[in-house]
Amino acid sequence: MILMRLIDSHCHLDYNRNRKDIDEVISRAKSNNLVAIITCTIDKKIDQVKLLIKKYNNYVFHSLGLHPPGYTKESVKYIKKLILENSNSIVSIGEVGLDYHWVKNEKDRKYQEIAFREFIKLSKKINKPIVVHSREAEKEAIDILEDENASNVLMHCYSGPVELVKRIINNNWLISVPTSVVNRKIHQKIAIECPLKNMVIETDSPFLSPDKEKNEPYKVIFAAKKISELKKIGLNKVADETTANAIKFYSLPL
Numbered sequence: 463m464i465l466m467r468l469i470d471s472h473c474h475l476d477y478n479r480n481r482k483d484i485d486e487v488i489s490r491a492k493s494n495n496l497v498a499i500i501t502c503t504i505d506k507k508i509d510q511v512k513l514l515i516k517k518y519n520n521y522v523f524h525s526l527g528l529h530p531p532g533y534t535k536e537s538v539k540y541i542k543k544l545i546l547e548n549s550n551s552i553v554s555i556g557e558v559g560l561d562y563h564w565v566k567n568e569k570d571r572k573y574q575e576i577a578f579r580e581f582i583k584l585s586k587k588i589n590k591p592i593v594v595h596s597r598e599a600e601k602e603a604i605d606i607l608e609d610e611n612a613s614n615v616l617m618h619c620y621s622g623p624v625e626l627v628k629r630i631i632n633n634n635w636l637i638s639v640p641t642s643v644v645n646r647k648i649h650q651k652i653a654i655e656c657p658l659k660n661m662v663i664e665t666d667s668p669f670l671s672p673d674k675e676k677n678e679p680y681k682v683i684f685a686a687k688k689i690s691e692l693k694k695i696g697l698n699k700v701a702d703e704t705t706a707n708a709i710k711f712y713s714l715p716l
Contacts, residue, residue: 465495466495466697466702467495468497468705469704469709470498470663470665470679471662471708472500472616473499473500473666473667474501474668475514476501476503476508487679488518490680491679494680497521497705498714500523500524500525500554500708501515501524503525505528506537506544512524515551523553524551525553525557526541530560530577530597531564533574533577546588554585554616555581556595558592558593559595560595560596561574561596561597561599562597562598562602563597563598574599582607582612586612590614592614596617598622600617603617607633607635608633615635615636616637616662617635621652624651627655630656631657636661636707637660638664639661640663640665640666641663641665641670641671641677641685642666643672643689644685650688653689653692654692654693658693658700658707659703659707660707661689662711663686663689665678665685689704
């Protein structure tokens with residue numbers, strides 16, 4: 463019997479840096495058929511994640527980026543330096559992108575666009591895929607990605623207009639469907655519209671929980687089950703295809 467294989471393609475294991483249950487979190491993930499976890503750092507502190515990827519070698523993988531509301535010339539310069547210094551140990555740049563939900567000032571939005579282009583260029587320079595945050599700026603992010611001829615792109619937790627999904631698919635990019643697909647209609651619409659060949663699944667934990675408890679990587683199965691229900695296809699097929707997509711996108715040694 464072949465066991466189901468799942469990958470949490472985006473989470474934040476370091477979000478609560480003093481949490482003492484990280485080993486239990488990893489243990490629960492392994493017990494629930496996860497074969498890999500992609501943890502994303504979005505600020506300047508990456509020491510804990512470095513320890514995690516060393517301890518859980520070829521199981522926990524590192525994506526390095528910067529949350530767009532935190533963009534300043536200083537922070538972007540620093541993270542770009544970190545990315546270059548760690549280019550051999552990270553699997554992607556991200557999450558990076560645009561955030562018009564929290565950032566309302568037009569000057570700050572313009573700088574986000576400049577910094578986003580810099581991260582796209584950097585992803586090409588080091589030959590790493592890019593994971594894109596595009597909250598309430600989905601069209602603008604897609605426009606920039608297309609203008610920069612970005613190719614290896616994951617639209618993280620995409621919740622924009624459904625009609626833009628066709629552009630994402632036509633560019634052969636991926637969309638990650640989060641665990642909140644269980645209870646958010648917009649993610650359900652995206653999951654129905656997006657073909658499996660362009661899909662991965664994520665928890666974005668500790669955020670976007672599918673239930674009333676704190677989210678964590680093993681709960682990615684909730685997303686897989688809901689997608690199976692919405693698309694009326696087998697759970698194993700959802701797991702197999704989204705896992706294969708994540709392995710290919712991140713070039714995981716699995």
